[in-house]
Every structure is written in structure tokens, then in C-alpha cells.
Amino acid sequence: MTLSPDQTLMFEIWGISVNATIFYTWVVMALLTVCAILITRNLRPDVPPNRWRTMLEVIVQGIESQIEDVAGRRERHLLYYAGTLFLFVAMSNLLLVIPGFEPPTASLSTTTALALSVLIAVPLFGISSRGLGGYLRTYIEPSFIMLPFNIISEFSRGISLAIRLYGNIMSGAVIAAILLSVAPFFFPVVMDVLGLLTGLIQAYIFAILATVYISGATSQPSPKQKENP
């Protein structure tokens, strides 16, 4: 029993081994992109929206509304980033019910990659919003003594994000595999249903936490904070 899909090699391209994590990530990417293209290919203002377009609009506007609730403002770049995080994690976890599919999020490499991308995105969004000086100043707030703690806090966020997502998805997959071997007719179905629920919840939590971190880095200080840092 392999605990990580990283160890499963699918095929090789020009001498480069493609493991199951990358392969199923491409599957998820292809699925999301093809669905988006199919639904939005005939999207014109003079054509009334069909049910698929309405579904996508509901999803996108729901994500935008959540981001607005957390960040307090509408920000399209944050929507692209956090929305993609949510859709990718949610789709990966939902495809868990397909026999033979190994969710990429069950790989610590994937969750680490997502956590690293959040760790990188936070300062990038912060710098683009506040400028380099303004962003670096947040590490010495409210005083210079807090600098090491703020740095530790930044890294611990990424680690917690990665471990949280990996632990939940991996544990669900592992428990399902164990129960499948013990009681193959009843518990796997229950665990798969539970896995769908926890997968969606984890996708939501992961995207929301990323949004909170990024919006915390990009939020402008209030005038009172500027006067009394």
C-alpha cells in the first residue's frame, strides 16, 4: 500500500518520469479547463445564459462574495488565485469517488506546493498592494521585537496549510483503503460520501485561509494606525 501517489509512476516523456500526482493534476486541470471552455465558448452579451453558464456564474460569484466578505473589498487578482485554489482542491477531492482516481491533494508534495504558492503569493500580493517598504514594515509591527515572531508566523501558516490539507485528504484515502480491505461492501461507500463532504470543506477552508492571509497582507492600514503605529 502506497501512501503517496508520488511513488506511482504513470509514464515517461522524453526521459522524464510522470508520477500519478502530476498526471492526475493534469487530469483535473484538463477537466476544469475543458468545462470552462465548453461553457464559455458561446458566451455573448446578446445570448441569454443557459443553465451551465448560470451554474458557473453562481460558483464564480459565490467565490467572489466569500472573498469580499473576508477581504472587505472586491479584488479580481485574489479571485483568480483563491478561486483557482478552491476549484482545484474541490475538484481533486470530488474525483475521489471515481474508482482508480488518486487525488493529487492526497500527495504531500501537492499540498506543499499549494502551501508554498500561498507563502509566495502573500508577499507578492502584499508588495503589489503596499509596496516593498510598506510590506516589510508589517513584519516589525506593532514593534521591532515582533520581527522573529512574524517571520515564524508566516512560515507556520504555510506548514499548517500544507499539513492540514494533506492530513485530511490522505487520512480519508487511507481510511477508505483500510476499510475497503476489512469490509468491502458497506464502509467504503460511507467513507466516500464523508470524503466528498470533508473534501469540499477542506477546499473551502484552504481557499478561505489563503484569502485571509493574502488579504491580511494587502489590507491598507487605517489612518489611525498610520498615525499611531
Next chain:
Amino acid sequence: MSIDWITVAAQIANFLALVWLLKRFLYRPILDGIDAREVEIKDRMQEAVHAKAEAQAVAQSYQDELQALNVAQAEMTETIRKAAEEQRDVLLAEAQTRVEREHGAWRAHLDDEARKYTAKLHRVGAEALLTLLRKALDDLADQELEAQMTHHLVGKMKPMLPELRRAAGQISEAVITSRDPLSESAEDELLAEIQAVFPQVSLRFVTDEAQAPGVVLRMGGAQLEWTVASYIEGLSELIEEQLAAVGNVEARPHG
């Protein structure tokens, strides 16, 4: 549980590629569509606001025009009413004048009819009276009416001789007028009586159909007569009194 850093790098690249792909094929079209629809809705709402404002302006204009029309209608109605009242007064005055005129004409016609009727009554009454008198005299006294008229006139002449002499003066002719020609004996009697008193006066007998039955003697400015006119007048007065009495009795129940 291990981390494959090559896979981590590939997954970061995959994730960034997915961000670009979804931004290109999902978020942009969807958000642009939503934005376009919001803009369209906003435009339509603006158009609706403008249309509503225009509709309100048109409605206000319509109300103003309606009010002006109502005022004009009221003024026109008042003008027409005054004109109608004036025309009614004129027509009433004309009708009153016409009624008065017709009433006057009717009254004149009535008076004329009354006069004609009275004249006819007099004539018929005179004829009837004369016929009755003639018959009564013939039946009772075996006398002619003309002879009796002549006797009566001669009888009236004797007490009035002084007045007749003064009135006659130097005249040479006296005129006896009757409606019907007198009998020869009556003429002879009258001639004898007058020439006995006035020998120089000749006598001329004349008939006048317009005269009441009887005999009239004209001598200069004096005149002696006996006609049935006075009797007829008395008869008319009697008839009118009777008719007035009957009219009063009939009119009393009506109050």
C-alpha cells in the same frame, strides 16, 4: 510520507498554469459577461428612469392640458349658458310680444266678431220684432205696421210742433226715410199731416237699407223717428244681462 521536491516544483508550475487557464477561459468570460450584463442592466435602469421621468413629464403635461381643457370647457359652458339665457330672454320677449300681438289681434277679431254678431243680432232681432209686431197688429188690431208707425210719428210730431217750426225755418223740403218703401196710404197720411202744419214744405220719401226698420222724419235740423232700434237695444241689453247671469253661475263652481 515524503516530499518530492521535483513534484512540488511541477505542482507549483501546474497550479500557476491552472490559474492562467482558468483566468483566461473561466473568470474573464464569466466576469466580463456579468459586468456587461450589469452595465446593460444599469443602462436599462437608467433608460427606465429616463422613460419614467419622461412619462411623468408627459403625464404632468397631460394633466395640465386636461386642467386647461376643463377650465376652457367651464368657461365655454358658462359663455354658452349666458348666451342661451340671453337668447332665451330674447325668444321669450319675442314670444311675449307675439302673444300680445296675437292676443290683441284676437281681441280685435273678437270685438269685430262681437260687433258683427251684435249688428246681425240687431238686424235679425229687428226683423223678428218687426215681423212679430206686424203679425201681432194684424192679428189683434187688424192694422198695418206701417200705418201704425205713421200714426205714431204724427202723434209724436204734434207735441213738438214749436221745436219743429224753429228747426224747419225757411226750408222747402222734408225727407221721410224708411228701410222699406211705405205703403201709399201711409205716404198720403204723412203728406197730409205735414202739409197741414207746414204747407210750404214738400215731402220726399227715401228708402235706406242700412237704416233700422221704422220711419224717420228730417226737417232742417230737426228729426223725428220711430224705429225698432231702441227696442233692439233694449232686447240686446236684456240678452246680455241674461248671458252675464248665466256666465256668473257657470264660473262660480270653478272659483
